[in-house]
Amino acid sequence: MLRIGYVRLRDPESASDTVTLKALGCHVVRAEEPAPDTDESAVLFSILDFIGARDQLVITRLVHLGPSARCVLEVLDRLEQRGASLYVYEPELNSEGPGGRALRAALEAVASLEPASAGRRRRPAAQEIRELQRAGVGPVEIARRLGVSRMTVWRKLKAVEA
Known part of the structure; x- marks a missing residue:
């Protein structure tokens, strides 16, 4: 152990x-x-x-x-x-x-x-998500680290690319 x-x-x-x-x-x-x-x-x-x-x-x-x-x-x-x-x-x-x-x-x-928002992070900026992606972190891991859904990560990444 x-x-x-x-x-x-x-x-x-x-x-x-x-x-x-x-x-x-x-x-x-x-x-x-x-x-x-x-x-x-x-x-x-x-x-x-x-x-x-x-x-x-x-x-x-x-x-x-x-x-x-x-x-x-x-x-x-x-x-x-x-x-x-x-x-x-x-x-x-x-x-x-x-x-x-x-x-x-x-x-x-x-x-x-506890209130529903207790312990939750603010909404991550698209740039924050993009920086994690550039650092080699995958979308699922980005979502886990930032406490958001994978769909949020995909939407933000798509918005940055557009």
Whole structure:
């Protein structure tokens, strides 16, 4: 089992989290500082693409996974699809077993109370989509990264070409 630590560097407290994750036995620790105008997490998405069955994503606090319960649920879904699990250091939570079911139920309850737009990105500009395409990112991946549908990506690309 591979333990992968992840921390989003948003506040001074987060800087010490990398040391904590190493002390928790993480084989790999990745940190990122997202751009101030977005909550996109390229490093987190690459971890979720890489993580394998029986591996574990380790974080110090749930807030590192995103600004809303919906974002955290999305990460949990992707981990489950890959056969991996989540471990949160503070408060101590695990996505496996009965505690995992309780965690998911609590997050779903909170997500149901959030406004529909909570945690959603702004509408991406056509130029932003075009830049990702030029960087070699495919339309499906662009849609996933930007939190929009594939059709939106295709429409914006078509508009730029016209």
